[in-house]
Amino acid sequence: MDFDVRIIELFLFVAVYCLLMIGIGVLTKKWVGSMSDFFTSGREVGTLTIGLGLAAVIFSGATLPTISGLGISHGLWAGSLYMWGWALGLIIFGRFFGTAARRSGIMTLPEWAEIRYNKNTRTLISIANIVASFGAVFSQVVGLGNNLTAITGIPYWLTALFVVILCTFYMYAGGFWALSVSDMIHMLMVIIGICVCVAFLIGTVGSPVEVMTTVEGADWRVFSFFGKLDFSLRFPSVPSLVFGWLFTQLGCQYYWMRAVSSRSEKTVKRGYVLGAIVATLIGSTLLAGCGIYALKMFGAEALEGKSEVAFGMIIKSLPMGLDGILLLAIVAACMSSFSSTLLGTSSTIVRDIYQQFIKPQANEADLIMPSRVITIGVAVLSYVMALLWKQGAAMALAFVWAFATPTAVVLFLGHVWKRVTDKAANISLAVGLVVTVAAYLSPLKAVIHPMWTAFFSTLIVCVVVTLFTKPRYYGRSDFKPGTPSKSSSLVQNRQMHCVSADAELKAFQDNAHKKAMQELMRPWFGGARYRELIERKHNSGFTVPELIFPHLVKKEGGELS
């Protein structure tokens, strides 16, 4: 009886949430007027939505058990490093690539490749990107299907089908608009779920200090920074966790499309930092700490060799009501990652395959229907894959990392080194992809993660071929760029004029600020002689306020103290 009530309660939670998602799909459908609306939401998305949306991408069905599992198997800080690496990569990506992506006017990552190199590079990157993103899409279906089956007892094929239909419905209707709105809600659910779980654990098991110091293996699990992580090129290791995510972010469309859809370059910078902060606060030490709590609750023997089930065991131990909230957090995490990767994959197929090779003359409005049909097609294919190759989902992350790496290397080099040639990009991409496949098929993958073989092979080939081939006009040593016009009837000169006007305004504001500071810091106690002394000292360029706030007060003559 108790079991039935529990199942009904979980169903109710999930059903209400699903209705909410359907509502979002219906609402955002009205906002879509063209393909660019469908895939970039009219470049209107704000900082908070970008930040929460990005954080929602990393919280997938696999992330929650993986981080808490790493906390048990490799230590608290090693588990946290999983998310720190992602957050660091995201900040670097947002600052150096996200803003450039926004300014470039691209819709997909392969378009960037064509701008920097040529059409062949675009096609190669499209293929690598579709392969990498598709791995991520179907692994989310498997993850969510598995989680729902484990908790509700409903057959896997049915839960997976349910997930695919629900997510595809709202993505079909609202495209990136639906994704933006739903991701905010997904992420809020994840935050609430994890906070509720942590609060419950602290209330029932004990305070963090008590648990961390008394848990089995506390010396290496809590008091050693790297725990059991090493510096090899396998997974997990410190170099893999630090660089793997950056390669993925650079090489996967679903990280680029957030930047492309954002309102401005400032929004990109802030949104990516916000996403990194939210994910780090919620998903690093808190989640790894849940693993340590599970160790305390269930003992090391129960979790021996299967640390990734710790999070599921915690959910099952929660009282009614709380388990529903945490289940919703998992459902939300999976749905957000599934939707993002689904839209990322379908946008690449529409823009870089369909529009390039099948309907080159199609305009934006003509592409709305193909965008929707392809989104459904990718979802159906991912469902079939999830049924036929369930165990393949376990290696999906490694798969994404490896296949995104050649793209990441070529794009990074092209962005920072103007000498890189089109030929070098194409040859190194082809070599990198072949080496990645070979690395997967060879026993070498036990020694070195395929991501690293892809990285080194692509990097070396790209640099060597670049040095022996002819670059584009601006990469040649004899190239001299033109000089911008100084004509007074152009905005580019008004901008220069604005700079000098701004400098005058700033000098005026600084002066006013300095006077205000002097007034504020004028001694209000002591005799007349003391005040006189202080004033004299001030006029000679040394005062107490200047000692305390050297960056706020300027000396006479305009020099910073």
Added chain:
Amino acid sequence: MSVNAIESQMLNYIRFGLNTLVDFTDSFGMSAPKLNEIAEKMEQEGYIVKESYNSIGRFSWLLTDKGAAQLAPLSPEEEELLIGAGISTEQYRILCFVEQNPAALTMQISRGVDLAPNLLVTHIHRLVDLGYLSESGYTRRRVSATESGRQIISRYKNKATA
């Protein structure tokens, strides 16, 4: 050698500060690679120059003297608005509409000033950069005029509508 219609329009956009690749893609409705190809060809012919050749500056262009010589002359009102406020008459029209309809959505402005949403977004972006408009809203953009924007409207009210 002279420029064709698209190139001429591109030079004109750069004159008004719409000088990034995203401004071109949203205004022309063409793909970024295609427009980048046109811009790079114009650069090699000496009409424009990239802001830089590495990193983000590769997607912004400035006019050279040769490029500026290709521009059609502006009317006195347009020139005054451009030199004094850094905006075009179209942007002034958007500014006036937003001033009368605070916190307007892009779709509402698009209908109000009869401009395609994508093209409108480039102008809004420019006006926000200049400090004449401010944006808000979590998911959808809502735009309002700032104090500087209102000052520009009152300063050029009679001249721009003349």
